[in-house]
Amino acid sequence: MTVSLAEIRRTSGEVFTEGCPTRVVLDHIMSKWGVLVLLALTDGTLRWGELRREVEGISEKMLASTLRQLEADGFVERTSYPEVPPRVEYELTDRGRELMERMLPLVEWVAANAGDVLKADLIAGRG
Amino acid sequence: MTVSLAEIRRTSGEVFTEGCPTRVVLDHIMSKWGVLVLLALTDGTLRWGELRREVEGISEKMLASTLRQLEADGFVERTSYPEVPPRVEYELTDRGRELMERMLPLVEWVAANAGDVLKADLIAGRG
DNA sequence: CAGCATCCCAACAGATACTG
DNA sequence: CAGTATCTGTTGGGATGCTG
Numbered sequence: 001m002t003v004s005l006a007e008i009r010r011t012s013g014e015v016f017t018e019g020c021p022t023r024v025v026l027d028h029i030m031s032k033w034g035v036l037v038l039l040a041l042t043d044g045t046l047r048w049g050e051l052r053r054e055v056e057g058i059s060e061k062m063l064a065s066t067l068r069q070l071e072a073d074g075f076v077e078r079t080s081y082p083e084v085p086p087r088v089e090y091e092l093t094d095r096g097r098e099l100m101e102r103m104l105p106l107v108e109w110v111a112a113n114a115g116d117v118l119k120a121d122l123i124a125g126r127g
Numbered sequence: 128m129t130v131s132l133a134e135i136r137r138t139s140g141e142v143f144t145e146g147c148p149t150r151v152v153l154d155h156i157m158s159k160w161g162v163l164v165l166l167a168l169t170d171g172t173l174r175w176g177e178l179r180r181e182v183e184g185i186s187e188k189m190l191a192s193t194l195r196q197l198e199a200d201g202f203v204e205r206t207s208y209p210e211v212p213p214r215v216e217y218e219l220t221d222r223g224r225e226l227m228e229r230m231l232p233l234v235e236w237v238a239a240n241a242g243d244v245l246k247a248d249l250i251a252g253r254g
Numbered sequence: 255c256a257g258c259a260t261c262c263c264a265a266c267a268g269a270t271a272c273t274g
Numbered sequence: 275c276a277g278t279a280t281c282t283g284t285t286g287g288g289a290t291g292c293t294g
Contacts, residue, residue, distance in 0.1 A: 015166060015234065018184040021241035023163075026234070030157035032267095036150075039142060048276050057145040059268055064277070073244045085275045086274085095240070102233040107142065107149075109229045110156070113222070114148035117200045159286090175256050186288055191257065212255045213294080 028073055029099065033058055033066045038092070039107065041076060042100045045091040075099060155200055156226065160185055160193045165219070166234065168203060169227045172218040202226060 015022050028034055033055065040046060040054045052063055067090060070076040075096035081087040092100065142149050155161055160182065167173060167181045179190055194217060197203040202223035208214040219227065 015238060016163060016181055016183050021245050022234075022238045025237050025241040025244050026162060027159060029237070030159075030162060032154060032157075035153060035157060036142070052276095060277070061269090061279095062267065065266095075244075080276090083275095086277085088276060095244070098240075099233075099236065102236045106226075106229040106233055107153070109226065110152050111142060111149045113225075114152040117152050117202075117222070118148050179256095187257070188289090189287060192287090207256090210255095213257090215256060 025073065028069050029075070029103070031066070033062050034070065035103070035107070037063070037066050037070065038075065038096065038100060038103065041090060041092050041096070042104065045089050048088050048090070051090060070096075152200065155196050156202070156230070158193070160189050161197065162230070162234070164190070164193050164197065165202065165223065165227060165230065168217060168219050168223070169231065172216050175215050175217070178217060197223070 017023070029038065036055045036058070037051065040051055046054065048063075051067075052058065052060070055063070058066075067076060067078070071078055074093055077091055077093050079089045079091070081089075144150070156165065163182045163185070164178065167178055173181065175190075178194075179185065179187065182190070185193075194203060194205070198205055201220055203217055204220050206216045206218070208216075
């Protein structure tokens with residue numbers, strides 16, 4: 001383990017350059033709703049309405065644009081069934097699952113430590 | 128490995144609840160500039176001016192507020208030396224290093240795959 | 255050098271209404 | 275059910291100027 005940042009620099013160059021591919025993709029997947037939608041889909045395939053209920057607080061507009069973005073990036077696949085009433089399912093692609101393999105440990109750590117972190121905020125006298 | 132989301136749910140409850148601690152902390156560390164500042168400090172201690180140059184494109188305002196936030200969360204420590212001219216150094220705390228241990232594999236993967244991801248965007252006909 | 259204060263704007267995000 | 279359209283507003287964030 002102990003991946004160094006220097007190694008990332010060597011491997012793929014600019015992480016700190018404006019507009020570099022890495023920054024763009026990071027912005028997509030680390031966005032407020034991007035993470036939560038990806039997390040929701042980690043459990044398995046979900047329909048639009050299920051996603052909406054699962055990711056509490058997301059608006060239809062944000063769910064739509066987040067899904068379009070993740071779909072365009074190849075992390076999520078959308079399948080529409082020609083039925084009445086309409087049924088549409090969303091699931092992670094292989095690339096999406098690869099991504100989530102790396103993101104889950106991070107989210108897990110945050111979930112386990114978020115309480116202490118915010119306690120630190122209070123001590124520091126911040127909101 | 129293969130951490131499941133269900134496990135996270137069991138462990139620490141709500142990831143999908145509005146305003147829950149996990150979401151708040153995720154928003155701090157997954158923010159556009161939060162990630163990049165944390166990454167920069169993963170290499171080692173940096174001064175204000177070095178950070179500003181390192182994280183290309185960040186404004187003084189954003190650097191300041193990002194650092195205050197990460198400091199309040201206990202991820203970054205600020206050390207001010209009473210000299211003339213002033214010297215201030217920023218470095219990761221133990222908690223910050225724990226966090227980055229989980230975040231680096233993710234960033235590394237993104238850096239390695241960002242090219243392909245954006246190529247997918249082009250094929251899909253999106254910006 | 256390290257930063258805070260101020261002004262300002264565009265983009266992101268919420269609410270509502272409507273449609274195939 | 276699964277969206278799109280539109281309208282509005284909040285705020286993230288940039289530019290500038292000033293201070294210890």
